[in-house]
Amino acid sequence: MGKGGEEMLRRTLGSKIGLRTLGEMLAVSVLPLILLGYCALRQMEAINDHLIVEEERVSLADIEAQQGTVGASSNPLPEGPSSGQVNLTEIRELIGWLRWQLSSGTVALTALVVVVAVALSYRITRPIQELTAGATAIAQGNLETQVPVREDDEIGELARAFNRMSQRISEDITHLQELDLMRSSFISAAAHDLKSPLSSLVSFSEVLLDYADEDPEMRREFLGIINAESKRLARMIDDFLELSRLDSGRMKWQIEKLSLAEVVEEALEATEESIKERAIEVRLSVEEGLPSVQADREALVKTIVNLVSNAASSSEPGGEIEVRGWQEGDAVRLDVVDHGLGIAAEDQEKVFERFARVGDHAADRPTGTGLELAISKEIVERLGGRIWVESEPGKGSTFTVRLPLGRVQPAG
């Protein structure tokens, strides 16, 4: 097969593997057939030759008999030259017919094999081409590409595996895109909220610059505000980073067995100053001998600190908050109760959202970062627990944390 013929065949079949498969199949099936046919034909030829020789000899003997020159000892002749000739003619015809049958049979069989080979190689080639097209489509961004599964064989299996893979990739990427979007809006919201204390800093420092010598009373007050807002800004940034770390699962937590009573003590110590500032009374009633909770100390303390601060700022100055801890079934439960403004039913879920804005008594001196409850929620949920609030507007709120006892695998 010359180069031109190969090219044409390749274009017809449309593939290299098809060409190769066809070639191999042809070689394997057609060649022996041709060989067989050729041998048979050769034998037929040989028989034919013999018959011709015999025929000639018979004719010669006939002529010699007619001429009466034949020797008695030479070839004994069959009776009647015509019957011999009839036999020979018949045989020759038979042979001719056989030869025709063999030739055409070989040709037909070859044609059949070629057809079968083309069909078979197409059967292999097409799904491979479809898989290639599918992979290309995915590479170009059509993530949900699926290929048809045509047969229940190895190639069908490959097609199915491909489809499962494409499905999985598509789901994963969609999920990542959603996460990315959430992250972007988180960052936007953070930047927006960070401007709030920043505005105060800029405004008050500017006023101090322009009107500095006018009023020592004003100077003290405004510098106090600048100081407090700077610290609040710092806390907001810390909270933002903490939440970001929790989101990405990059927290380095050390899970250990903790006593709830100890953790609550630590939290109350940390919030002592802000509690004293507002003259809040804290009623503590954590049961003795509670089973240990498995958690990261710092994270759990932070959670409780957030709840206590929140309760303190929601209460009126001089008010009272309660911290209760006890065992409930297979979990330890912590309630932080305040008797402040309360939270409307429709806001009770929202309160745990990032940058939630819910009114509090300390509005004239905001100390919150807007992220405390969101952080508490993330921490509690990663410890396998639950956090929620029950509240009645005007009566107060109870924030509850429920932590299961037993092994904790922080959901990273």
Next chain:
Amino acid sequence: MSENKILVVDDSLFMLKSITFVLEKEGYDFCTASDGEEALCKVTEEKPWLIFLDAVMPIKDGYEVCRQIKADPALKDIRVIMATGRGEPEDLEKALAAGADGYMLKPYTPTKILAKVREALGESGWGRGVKRC
């Protein structure tokens, strides 16, 4: 319409504190509001000639307040300057669409407010186009 009163609307009490301090020092009359509802009350009560409006506030946002003011024939001549958060083109378009006479970027400072006040006093008519602070 009272010639003197300037209404400052912002949900941050700190911002109100610093701005009103400066306005007072410079001898301007003012009133304040912390949310959209309160703002609309004050507008009808005090009839200020100039309003500084924070765009993002609880209950009713600045854009909504601006629209309502501009839709009211008795109030539409009041000059409204919106303070927008990010300074993105969409915010500017929103402010204009709501009918604002001007806008400022946040964080804004008392100095900027004063500059805007003086500018507003110096202008003979409105519709001069949007001035960027």
